[in-house]
Amino acid sequence: MKFNQPNIGTSINDLETPSLIIDLEAMESNFSVISETYADSPCKMRQHAKNIKCPDILWRQIEIGGTLNGVCAAKVSEAEVMVEGGIRDVLITSEVVGSDKQKRLAYLAKRANIKVCIDNKDNLTELSSIAASIGSKIGVLIEVDTSMGRAGVRTPQQGLELAKLADSLESVEFLGVMSHQTVEGFADKETRFLEGKKYIDMCLEVGKTIQDSGIEIKVVSSGETFSYDVAPMIDGVTEVEGGTYALMSGPTAYMEEFSLAGKVLTTVIDVDEAQIVIDAGIKCLGGPLGVKPGIEGDRNITFDQMYDSYSILSRKGKGNYNIGDTLLIETSQQDILVNRWDHFIGVRNGIVEVIYEISARGCHH
Amino acid sequence: MERPVSKPIGQHFLDLDTPALIVNNSRLRTNIENTAEDLMKIGIKLIPNTATHGTSGIARTQTGYNPKSPIFVDTFQQAECFFQAGFENIIIQAPPVSSRKIDSLRHLQDSQTLTLSISNVSHLDVLKKTHGRRISVLLKIPNKSDSVGFKTHEELIKLIENMETLEHLRFEGLITNANEMESMEQACEVLISAAKYLDSNSISSDQRLLNASNLILEKEFNDIPKGITGLISGTYPFYTATQNTVCSVISTVMSTPEPGKAFVDCGQKAISIDQGVPSVINYPDAEIEKMSAEHGYVIFDSSKLNLQIGDKILLAPASYSDTFNLYDFVNIIEEDKLQSIIPTDSRGAFK
Numbered sequence: 004m005k006f007n008q009p010n011i012g013t014s015i016n017d018l019e020t021p022s023l024i025i026d027l028e029a030m031e032s033n034f035s036v037i038s039e040t041y042a043d044s045p046c047k048m049r050q051h052a053k054n055i056k057c058p059d060i061l062w063r064q065i066e067i068g069g070t071l072n073g074v075c076a077a078k079v080s081e082a083e084v085m086v087e088g089g090i091r092d093v094l095i096t097s098e099v100v101g102s103d104k105q106k107r108l109a110y111l112a113k114r115a116n117i118k119v120c121i122d123n124k125d126n127l128t129e130l131s132s133i134a135a136s137i138g139s140k141i142g143v144l145i146e147v148d149t150s151m152g153r154a155g156v157r158t159p160q161q162g163l164e165l166a167k168l169a170d171s172l173e174s175v176e177f178l179g180v181m182s183h184q185t186v187e188g189f190a191d192k193e194t195r196f197l198e199g200k201k202y203i204d205m206c207l208e209v210g211k212t213i214q215d216s217g218i219e220i221k222v223v224s225s226g227e228t229f230s231y232d233v234a235p236m237i238d239g240v241t242e243v244e245g246g247t248y249a250l251m252s253g254p255t256a257y258m259e260e261f262s263l264a265g266k267v268l269t270t271v272i273d274v275d276e277a278q279i280v281i282d283a284g285i286k287c288l289g290g291p292l293g294v295k296p297g298i299e300g301d302r303n304i305t306f307d308q309m310y311d312s313y314s315i316l317s318r319k320g321k322g323n324y325n326i327g328d329t330l331l332i333e334t335s336q337q338d339i340l341v342n343r344w345d346h347f348i349g350v351r352n353g354i355v356e357v358i359y360e361i362s363a364r365g366c367h368h
Numbered sequence: 369m370e371r372p373v374s375k376p377i378g379q380h381f382l383d384l385d386t387p388a389l390i391v392n393n394s395r396l397r398t399n400i401e402n403t404a405e406d407l408m409k410i411g412i413k414l415i416p417n418t419a420t421h422g423t424s425g426i427a428r429t430q431t432g433y434n435p436k437s438p439i440f441v442d443t444f445q446q447a448e449c450f451f452q453a454g455f456e457n458i459i460i461q462a463p464p465v466s467s468r469k470i471d472s473l474r475h476l477q478d479s480q481t482l483t484l485s486i487s488n489v490s491h492l493d494v495l496k497k498t499h500g501r502r503i504s505v506l507l508k509i510p511n512k513s514d515s516v517g518f519k520t521h522e523e524l525i526k527l528i529e530n531m532e533t534l535e536h537l538r539f540e541g542l543i544t545n546a547n548e549m550e551s552m553e554q555a556c557e558v559l560i561s562a563a564k565y566l567d568s569n570s571i572s573s574d575q576r577l578l579n580a581s582n583l584i585l586e587k588e589f590n591d592i593p594k595g596i597t598g599l600i601s602g603t604y605p606f607y608t609a610t611q612n613t614v615c616s617v618i619s620t621v622m623s624t625p626e627p628g629k630a631f632v633d634c635g636q637k638a639i640s641i642d643q644g645v646p647s648v649i650n651y652p653d654a655e656i657e658k659m660s661a662e663h664g665y666v667i668f669d670s671s672k673l674n675l676q677i678g679d680k681i682l683l684a685p686a687s688y689s690d691t692f693n694l695y696d697f698v699n700i701i702e703e704d705k706l707q708s709i710i711p712t713d714s715r716g717a718f719k
Contacts (some may be wrong), residue, residue: 004445004713006445006719014652018469019469020719021718021719022719053662053692077661077662078633079559079663080370080371084371097622097633097663098623100621100633101678122623124678152625152629153623153625153631153663154622155625156625166397245562272462272463273463273488277515278515278516280487282462282719285640286689286690290642292641292642292644306520310547311459311581313442315516326488339637343693344716345716364369365371365696366370366371367387367634367637367638367662368371368386
C-alpha cells in the first residue's frame with residue numbers, strides 16, 4: 004500500500020514517525036570528500052548502489068565528482084533499477100547463477116555497459132552461451148577471495164585458468180579482477196593503508212599472474228569505504244567500491260571526515276523514570292544479532308529491548324523526556340535498514356527539501 | 369520493490385526465482401484451524417496478530433473470511449491497510465500520540481469497530497480530542513518482561529472513572545504482553561489480579577487479553593490460567609513440526625569456492641537474522657554459518673554432502689515477522705506447486 008509523503012517545505016518537527024531522514028548537507032559533504040580524494044587520481048570511485056538503492060542519489064555523487072560515472076549493484080534486479088535510472092555503467096559484484104538471471108543480465112547488457120563477477124568455469128561458460136543466444140556481450144571480472152572466505156578464486160592459478168577461458172569466449176569480455184574486503188575499525192590512515200594493502204595485494208597478485216600470461220588487465224576493482232583514501236594509493240587499483248560513506252552509521256563514526264547523514268526520526272510514545280518507549284522497532288530499524296542503534300545527542304539513553312514496531316530504551320540521566328517528543332536514531336547498519344524503507348526524506352536546515360524513492364528496495368533477485 | 373522473474377501458476381516451487389518467500393497452504397490452514405480449535409476448547413478466543421505476515425490473504429483464512437472477526441495490528445498504517453482490505457474489527461497496539469495519528473484514527477473510527485491499547489494517562493488525553501463513533505479502549509498492564517503500562521490498580525480505577533465521563537470511549541478491558549515464555553504465566557497472573565481488583569470495585573473488564581505476539585508458543589494452551597478471554601498470536605500459522613515447514617525462503621547456491629562451503633543468494637536483506645540465523649531445511653548436514661547483507665554462508669561436511677552451483681537451499685527464518693517485512697509477495701504452495709502469489713499489503717507500514 005502506498006502512503007502519502009510529507010509536503011516539501013514541511014518542518015522536521017511536523018513529520019510523521021518513524022521516518023527515514025537524510026541530512027542532505029551531511030550527505031553532500033560526504034560526497035565532496037570523495038570528489039576531492041579522487042580528483043587528481045587515475046583511480047576513481049564506483050559507488051555501491053546496495054547501500055543507497057536510489058539512482059537519484061547515486062547521480063548526486065556522479066555530479067559532484069570523483070567517480071567513473073558508473074556504480075556497483077549487488078543483484079541483477081538492482082542493476083536493472085540503476086539502468087532504468089539512467090546510469091549506463093554497472094558492475095554486479097556477485098556471481099549470477101541460473102538461466103533466468105543470466106538472461107536478464109544478457110538483455111540488460113544490450114542496454115548498458117554491464118559487468119559481472121565470476122569464479123567458476125561452468126558458470127562462465129553458461130553466461131557466455133546465454134549472452135551469445137541473445138546477441139549481447141557481458142564484461143566479466145574474476146572475483147578474488149582475499150579475507151572474507153566467501154565466493155572468489157583462492158589462488159592466482161585458479162584465476163589464470165578462468166581468465167584464459169574468459170578470454171577465449173566470444174560473448175564475454177574479460178576485463179580484470181575484483182575483491183571484497185573490509186578494513187573496518189581502524190581510525191588512522193596508516194593502519195588502514197597497511198591493512199587494506201595486505202588484502203588488495205592478493206587481488207593484484209592474481210591480476211599480475213594473468214597479465215604475465217599475456218592477457219590484459221584493464222580493471223582492478225577493490226577497496227571500500229574504510230579504505231577509500233588508501234586504495235587509490237596502491238598501484239594498479241583502477242576503481243574503488245564504496246557505499247557506506249554516503250550515509251555512514253553509528254559504529255563508523257570514527258571516520259571523522261564523513262558525517263552521519265542517515266537517521267530515523269522517532270517519537271516517544273511512553274515514558275517513566277527508568278525507560279522511554281519509542282515508535283521504531285526491528286521492522287524499520289533492523290538489528291542484526293543484537294547490534295543496536297544509538298540516540299543522537301544523548302548517550303545516557305540506550306536500546307534495551309527491540310520489538311517489531313516499538314523499542315524500549317533505558318535511561319540513566321535526568322533528561323526531560325515527554326510523550327510526543329521526537330528523537331533521532333543513529334543507525335547501526337545502514338544498508339540493512341535502508342532496504343526496509345520505501346522513501347528517504349531529504350532534510351536541510353530542518354526543512355524537507357526532497358523525497359527520494361528507494362526504488363531498488365527489495366531488489367534481492 | 370521486489371522484482372522476481374514471474375513464474376506461471378503450477379510451476380514447481382524449486383523453480384521460482386530466488387530468493388523467494390514461500391508458504392505451504394495446506395499446512396498453514398491446518399495450523400490455523402487446529403490452534404483456534406484448541407483454544408476454543410478452553411474458552412479462549414484466538415486473535416491473530418496479522419502484522420506478523422502483513423497479508424490480507426492469510427488474515428482472511430485466520431478470521432474464517434468473517435470481516436467482523438477481530439484482528440490485532442501494531443501500527444495505524446497497518447490498520448489502514450487491513451481496513452482497506454475489508455477488515456472491520458481492528459485492535460491497534462500503538463497508542464495515539466501525534467496529530468497525524470489522531471487524523472488517521474478519526475478516519476478509522478468512522479468506518480469500523482476500533483479498539484486501542486493505551487499505557488499512559490496522556491494517551492487518554494489524546495483520545496479525548498477524538499469525537500465520532502465509539503472507540504473501545506484496552507488498558508495495558510505491565511509485567512516482569514514488559515514494564516510498560518499502568519503500574520497500580522488505583523491508577524486503573526481513576527482512569528476508567530475518567531473514561532466513563534466521555535461518551536465516545538468505552539472501557540473494553542485489559543491487555544498485557546508476554547515477551548518471554550517463562551513470563552507467560554506471570555503475565556497472566558498480573559492481568560487476572562488487576563481484573564479481580566476492578567471486579568471488586570464493580571468494574572467489569574469484558575476482555576482480558578494476553579498478547580503473545582513476540583513468542584513462538586511451545587507450551588500447551590492448558591497452561592493458560594482461567595480468566596484470560598483472548599490470546600493474541602502472530603506466529604501460530606507458521607509452526608513447524610520436523611520437516612513439515614510451513615514458511616521458508618528458497619535460495620540458490622551461487623558459488624562453491626572450497627570443499628564444505630557454499631555461498632547462497634539469500635542474505636540479511638532477504639531473511640531476518642534479528643532473532644538468530646536461519647536453519648537449513650532440506651540438507652540436514654548443512655547449516656548457515658553467517659549471513660552478510662546480500663548472501664549466506666553455508667557450511668557442510670563435504671564427506672557427506674556435495675552441494676553444487678545452482679542447488680536450492682530451503683531456509684527456515686528465525687523470525688517470521690521481520691522476514692515477511694522484507695518481501696512484497698508471498699508464494700503460496702500446494703503439493704509442491706505454485707498455487708497463488710499474494711501481496712504483503714502492510715509491508716513497510718511502520719507509522
